[in-house]
Amino acid sequence: MSNRHIVILGNGITGVTAARYIRKRCDDRITVVSGESEHHFSRTALMYIFMGDLTYQDTKPYSDDFWPKNRIELKHGWVEQIDTGNQRLNFQGGDFLSYDELILATGARPNKFGWPGQDLEGVQGLYSYQDLENMEKYAPTTRRAVIAGGGLIGVEVAEMLLSRGIEVTFLVREKLFWNSVLPGGDAALVGREILRHGVDLRMESELKEVLSDSKGRARAVVTKSGEEIPCEMVFLTAGVSPNVALAKDAGVACDRGILVDSCFRTSTPHVWAGGDCAQHREVPPGRRPVEQVWYTGKIHGEHIAANLCGEERTYKPGIWFNSAKFFDIEYQTYGVVLSQPTPAEEDFFWEDKDGRISIRLRFEKESGAVTGVNVFGLRHRHVVWEHWIAGKIPVTDVLSDLGAANFDPEFYHQYEPDILAAFQAEFPQFPARLRTRKGLFSDFIKNLFAHRGTEVTEVGA
Amino acid sequence: MNDLTSNLSYESHSIAHSGDRLGVLEKTALAFVASGLLLLAASLFGVSSKMPEATRALWLAVAWASIAGGGLTFGLHKHLTDKPGIRNNRKTTDSLTARGAWGWSLAILLTSFYIVLYWFPGLLDGLIRLHDPLSQALRGKAADQWFVYGTFYTFAILVMGAKAIAKYRHSRYQILRTSVIMITQLGFAYLLPAVFAKLNQPEVYLSYLWPLAYDKLFPGTLDQFLQAGNIGFFIVGWFVIGTLIATPVLTYFYGKRWYCSWVCGCGGLANTAGDSFRQNSDKSLKAWKIERWTIHSVLALIVILTTLLWFEPVMPDVLKGPVYLLRQWYGFLIGAAFAGVIGVGFYPLMGTRVWCRFGCPMAAILGLLQRFNSRFRITTNGAQCISCGNCSKYCEMGIDVRHYAQRGQNIIRASCVGCGLCAAVCPRGVLSLENGPKDDRYNHEKGLSLLGDLKSL
Numbered sequence: 001m002s003n004r005h006i007v008i009l010g011n012g013i014t015g016v017t018a019a020r021y022i023r024k025r026c027d028d029r030i031t032v033v034s035g036e037s038e039h040h041f042s043r044t045a046l047m048y049i050f051m052g053d054l055t056y057q058d059t060k061p062y063s064d065d066f067w068p069k070n071r072i073e074l075k076h077g078w079v080e081q082i083d084t085g086n087q088r089l090n091f092q093g094g095d096f097l098s099y100d101e102l103i104l105a106t107g108a109r110p111n112k113f114g115w116p117g118q119d120l121e122g123v124q125g126l127y128s129y130q131d132l133e134n135m136e137k138y139a140p141t142t143r144r145a146v147i148a149g150g151g152l153i154g155v156e157v158a159e160m161l162l163s164r165g166i167e168v169t170f171l172v173r174e175k176l177f178w179n180s181v182l183p184g185g186d187a188a189l190v191g192r193e194i195l196r197h198g199v200d201l202r203m204e205s206e207l208k209e210v211l212s213d214s215k216g217r218a219r220a221v222v223t224k225s226g227e228e229i230p231c232e233m234v235f236l237t238a239g240v241s242p243n244v245a246l247a248k249d250a251g252v253a254c255d256r257g258i259l260v261d262s263c264f265r266t267s268t269p270h271v272w273a274g275g276d277c278a279q280h281r282e283v284p285p286g287r288r289p290v291e292q293v294w295y296t297g298k299i300h301g302e303h304i305a306a307n308l309c310g311e312e313r314t315y316k317p318g319i320w321f322n323s324a325k326f327f328d329i330e331y332q333t334y335g336v337v338l339s340q341p342t343p344a345e346e347d348f349f350w351e352d353k354d355g356r357i358s359i360r361l362r363f364e365k366e367s368g369a370v371t372g373v374n375v376f377g378l379r380h381r382h383v384v385w386e387h388w389i390a391g392k393i394p395v396t397d398v399l400s401d402l403g404a405a406n407f408d409p410e411f412y413h414q415y416e417p418d419i420l421a422a423f424q425a426e427f428p429q430f431p432a433r434l435r436t437r438k439g440l441f442s443d444f445i446k447n448l449f450a451h452r453g454t455e456v457t458e459v460g461a
Numbered sequence: 462m463n464d465l466t467s468n469l470s471y472e473s474h475s476i477a478h479s480g481d482r483l484g485v486l487e488k489t490a491l492a493f494v495a496s497g498l499l500l501l502a503a504s505l506f507g508v509s510s511k512m513p514e515a516t517r518a519l520w521l522a523v524a525w526a527s528i529a530g531g532g533l534t535f536g537l538h539k540h541l542t543d544k545p546g547i548r549n550n551r552k553t554t555d556s557l558t559a560r561g562a563w564g565w566s567l568a569i570l571l572t573s574f575y576i577v578l579y580w581f582p583g584l585l586d587g588l589i590r591l592h593d594p595l596s597q598a599l600r601g602k603a604a605d606q607w608f609v610y611g612t613f614y615t616f617a618i619l620v621m622g623a624k625a626i627a628k629y630r631h632s633r634y635q636i637l638r639t640s641v642i643m644i645t646q647l648g649f650a651y652l653l654p655a656v657f658a659k660l661n662q663p664e665v666y667l668s669y670l671w672p673l674a675y676d677k678l679f680p681g682t683l684d685q686f687l688q689a690g691n692i693g694f695f696i697v698g699w700f701v702i703g704t705l706i707a708t709p710v711l712t713y714f715y716g717k718r719w720y721c722s723w724v725c726g727c728g729g730l731a732n733t734a735g736d737s738f739r740q741n742s743d744k745s746l747k748a749w750k751i752e753r754w755t756i757h758s759v760l761a762l763i764v765i766l767t768t769l770l771w772f773e774p775v776m777p778d779v780l781k782g783p784v785y786l787l788r789q790w791y792g793f794l795i796g797a798a799f800a801g802v803i804g805v806g807f808y809p810l811m812g813t814r815v816w817c818r819f820g821c822p823m824a825a826i827l828g829l830l831q832r833f834n835s836r837f838r839i840t841t842n843g844a845q846c847i848s849c850g851n852c853s854k855y856c857e858m859g860i861d862v863r864h865y866a867q868r869g870q871n872i873i874r875a876s877c878v879g880c881g882l883c884a885a886v887c888p889r890g891v892l893s894l895e896n897g898p899k900d901d902r903y904n905h906e907k908g909l910s911l912l913g914d915l916k917s918l
Contacts, residue, residue: 013848045849052551054854061848061867063745163550197544294847323845325888328546328631332845332890379890382843407842407893409884411633 004028006308007089007097009079009246010105013294014275016040016062017301018103018308019072025309030071031097033089035078037129039064044294046132047156050139051163082250084268101270103304104247104258108240108276108292111149115236117210121217123234126157135160135233138217142166142232146221148207149238150178152324155190157235158199159327169200169229171207171221183339185349186374189358190326197327210234240292242277255279257290262314263307264300272308274300286320286336293322319389321382329356334385335372337362345371348395350422352377352415359419361395368394368430378415379407399423399432406438414438486538493531500524504591505584510603518594525612529620536624545631547886549740549855557809558737564809572806579797582606599655600664614730615651619643621733628736634881634894638722642729650726662692668724670703672763673823675796678704679770709830715896716837717827718879727817730805731857732880735813739882742812742859749859752819752876759795760825766791795820814857818876828875836896837879838903839872841865846891852883866891873902 006022008015011034019030032040045059067074075097081090088098110125112118122138124131145161147154150172158168174180176187177194194201206224213219220230242257253259253267257279260266264274275297279290299317306313323332337360341347346365351358357377363370369392373385384405388398402416420434483491501524508517540548557563577584589604592612596604622643629635649668658664663686671678677700686693711719721728731739742748766787773780804816817824831837839862846869852862858876862883865872872883872892884892 042848042850044847045851048849048851051549052554053549054850055553058553058850058854061850061863295844298844321843321845323889328544330888330890379842379893382845386843407840407890409632409634409881409893410895411637413633 004100005098006030006101006103007099008032008103008105009082009089010034010103010107010275010277011037011040011074012043012105012107012275012297013040014297014301014304015103015105017298018105018274018304019301020070021302021305022308023070023072025305025311029073031073031075031099032067033075033077033079033097035076038074038076039067041129043127043129046126046129047160050132050135050160079246082246082252082271084250084252084271087270099270101308102272103308104252104266104271104273104277105275105297105301106243106246106258106277108242110153110236111239111241112236113238115207115209117212117218118236120210120212120234121215122232123210123218123236125236125240126153127240138233139164139166144169144229144231145233145235146171146207146229146231147235147237148221149236150174151181151237151239152178154235154237155194155324155326157237158194159197161233162197162199166233167200169202169231170194171205171223172201172203173206175204177201177203179339181339182374183337183341183347183349183360185351185358186360186376187339189351189355189376190329190331192355193327193329207234207236240276242279242290242292244277247271247273247277263312264304264315265307272304274304280315284315284317287317291317295321319386321385326376329377330379331374331376332378332380333372333374334380334382335362335370335389337372337374346395346427348423348426350419352418357415359415361398361423363395363398364392367392368396370395370398380405381407394430395423395427396430396432399430400434401436403434403436403438408438484538487535490531490535490538493527494535495531497524497527497529497531500527501588501591505587508587508591510590510593512590514594514597517591521591521595524591525616529616532620533623536621537627540624540627540630547631548628549851549886552737552740558740560741560810564738568807568809571808572802575802575806578606578610579801585609599652600658602658611651611654614726615646617734618646618726618729621736622729625733625736629885632881632885635885638881639733641723642732645724646726646729649724657692660692662689663696665696666726667696667699668726670700670708670823672760672767672826673725673727673821675763675766675791675822678767680774681770708827709834712827712830712837713835714837716835716877716879716894717824717831718837718877718894720827721817721824721878722880725823727800727804727821728814728878728880731808731813731817735805735808735857738808738813739857740812740854741810742814742818742857744853744856744859744861746861752859755819756821756825756828759799759820760822762787762791762795763822812857812859814859814878817878818858824876824878831877832873832875834899836899836902837873838895838897839877839883840893840895841869841871842889842891842893844869845889847889849888851886851888852892855882855886857882862892871903 006028008019008030011032015032019032022028022030039060040062041056041059042061045054048054049056049059077095078092079089080092083090087100088096090096108127110127117123124134126135144167146169147157148171154170158170161168176184177191179187182190191201208222208224210218211220211222218232218234220228221234222228244254244258247258248254251268252271258266258273258277259281260273260278262282264272264278266273276292278300283289296317303313303315319335321334323330325331341362344365345362348361349358359378360374361370362372370388372389381404399420402419403414406414406416414437416434416437420432423432500520504520552558555561557567585606589606589609592604592609595612596602596608600608622639625639626636645668650666654664654666666674676682683697686697722732769780769784769787773784799820800816807815846866848863848867850863852866856862857880858878860872860874860877862872879894881894884894
């Protein structure tokens with residue numbers, strides 16, 4: 001099986017993870033193709049380049065000599081067409097590359113919903129390096145920008161623009177920020193943080209069209225309520241869609257994304273897909289068909305590498321988790337927390353008096369088993385929540401050991417007693433008593449896992 | 462771009478980067494700092510021991526009040542007018558912090574100051590005489606170049622420490638750590654030695670142990686202390702216990718940070734006055750390789766030198782010559798050129814911990830202890846890392862933190878001084894400085910410290 005030529009289209013996290021893990025397993029020739037950039041960089045860090053926290057060079061997770069050292073060839077160029085019949089990629093400019101196996105890791109692009117003026121100069125999303133270049137190009141001549149679409153990218157763009165002294169108007173369709181994903185209290189907390197930083201945040205407000213100046217650059221937006229807001233840049237941040245055009249043209253089966261089985265094979269022989277561009281035919285429990293986050297791209301890449309090298313590995317990503325930062329407030333989520341609890345779930349929400357720190361728990365009414373958590377302004381320990389949720393640990397035990405999940409820096413105020421008191425007031429039927437505090441890391445984690453068996457049986461009483 | 466600009470109804474350059482303009486208050490504050498420094502510089506030409514003490518005292522007081530007042534106003538205003546939180550904007554574009562013209566100028570200025578201080582102190586005579594009144598008050602004797610240097614050093618740590626606290630006021634770890642550094646410098650490395658001097662006792666800095674204060678375990682030095690009576694006995698006990706017992710015990714429990722980031726004046730200066738330059742440390746593998754050679758060579762040198770000094774009485778004929786030479790060269794090359802000139806002079810170019818990372822033998826010992834016999838680690842939180850690179854960028858020791866974090870591995874590196882900034886700048890809550898059982902420090906799979914247990918679920 002050696003001496004195949006494996007070509008990876010896309011040098012994002014999925015593509016390079018696949019390349020690295022293939023190289024760990026075998027000696028095949030590997031080429032990573034990208035039109036976006038010569039080397040892999042972390043697109044999650046684009047905002048930090050713009051704000052001057054990092055240089056582009058700083059955002060490369062591997063130094064430039066990593067690739068030749070690991071015999072991973074890099075080809076910088078845009079692919080025009082995938083010829084699955086002859087198993088080759090045709091590049092713009094006439095170049096081509098033959099493959100034995102092809103991995104599509106083409107990523108995604110900002111959604112455009114057919115707004116008039118959406119392709120004007122100064123109108124863009126933020127996903128690729130080219131988006132950053134455009135931002136740099138137009139920012140110096142921008143006094144006000146309008147961001148349309150509330151979500152993680154929108155908040156990042158707002159922070160970026162404010163760092164350059166550009167005023168920001170933020171149009172959000174929902175009543176509360178990102179309320180389609182976040183429950184009410186959480187969404188309100190994020191909304192307050194956005195306002196605190198001086199963003200002109202407009203809820204229940206939607207983009208209708210972008211108006212052009214005489215030179216084809218955005219000069220204003222019109223909202224659905226008919227208001228005209230003058231601006232020099234418009235950011236479209238209502239989610240992203242998989243890049244499927246090349247695959248579709250090549251006859252690879254696509255829906256929203258490139259369709260893959262649980263081993264990341266597409267409908268076309270010798271063609272695989274993963275990352276932001278892929279859509280699972282079978283959706284693992286608690287997950288979604290298209291998952292466009294950094295770590296899923298990484299897991300996809302690892303799985304493709306294993307399967308390509310003959311180890312059958314089906315996709316079992318485990319407990320959902322994610323994190324983000326809304327200006328100065330960090331957010332982490334583990335398990336499933338829908339914006340509304342299901343009828344079988346209880347919901348517990350606590351926030352501190354300033355409304356900048358919060359925790360939300362979801363647990364089953366019957367068994368008390370925890371199913372998910374959102375924390376804002378607190379850092380929690382991934383390993384502990386994974387254990388609690390996968391093990392269906394009852395909320396009583398979880399709250400009693402809540403200190404075990406505390407991942408805040410040393411000397412930080414510990415909120416566990418307040419959280420527990422609020423919980424007891426609301427759910428006296430789940431009596432918990434605080435038995436672990438952060439500070440004795442070794443002991444409390446050890447105890448937590450050592451006594452797991454017995455504690456589970458006591459629960460829910 | 463010109464076309465675009467002219468199209469707009471306002472001037473483009475007045476909009477962009479409006480955030481980095483200095484306000485009137487900040488400009489005034491900087492003017493005070495500058496005039497204070499000029500006053501000090503003027504003393505180089507106009508002050509001698511003939512000038513009345515009262516005049517010198519006033520001159521000195523006005524100069525330092527101006528520097529400290531201006532510095533505090535500037536630093537506090539800069540950070541307190543911004544919201545609490547991590548603000549590293551424009552670090553990679555500002556001339557001062559990104560090795561531009563300002564950065565180079567400052568580096569040249571600092572380096573020149575150290576060269577004069579170490580090898581041409583005669584040029585500083587006016588400045589030294591200016592500090593006589595303060596030295597008389599504190600130490601009961603005339604100033605020398607090291608007292609002047611200590612005064613500069615302590616002012617820098619106190620003023621810039623206040624700025625650092627304002628900058629990191631959202632983090633109790635940083636507030637506490639910086640406060641302890643400031644108090645240690647003022648008390649243990651400035652006032653207490655002065656009190657000793659006033660009592661006619663050895664003027665020692667208790668915050669520097671062997672081998673950083675390399676002569677502290679030399680037989681001759683110990684003799685000298687022991688002849689000084691009770692305080693001398695205390696000092697000898699302090700250095701012996703500090704080096705042989707406290708160092709390994711504290712490092713076992715807390716890692717080298719107990720010293721490098723909470724006590725040591727070199728670390729203190731780096732984390733206060735030097736904080737704006739921490740990102741300029743070299744993160745390359747090559748730098749790490751060089752670092753391991755240089756720092757352990759210095760350690761070997763000082764261990765050899767100390768051992769030879771203890772053996773010297775046994776075979777004085779053989780050892781006297783080489784030991785004298787070695788001692789002189791160590792003092793010149795390591796004590797002065799490396800620790801001082803390069804260590805601080807190169808802040809704006811190579812980051813703030815050049816000495817700590819490439820040269821300090823104390824850091825080398827603490828590093829070996831931390832690497833092989835300590836409960837300290839930086840824990841990586843599961844698989845939350847997004848490889849953004851902030852942790853590596855702002856590591857003053859040049860550790861490529863991301864290399865470990867993105868693989869889900871904990872970070873256990875000899876050089877880590879535990880300043881806590883990697884954890885602070887992480888936008889996803891991935892890193893945490895922790896002490897825990899030695900056996901589960903490394904987690905290569907996913908950073909899940911109890912992976913075995915979890916797999917059985």
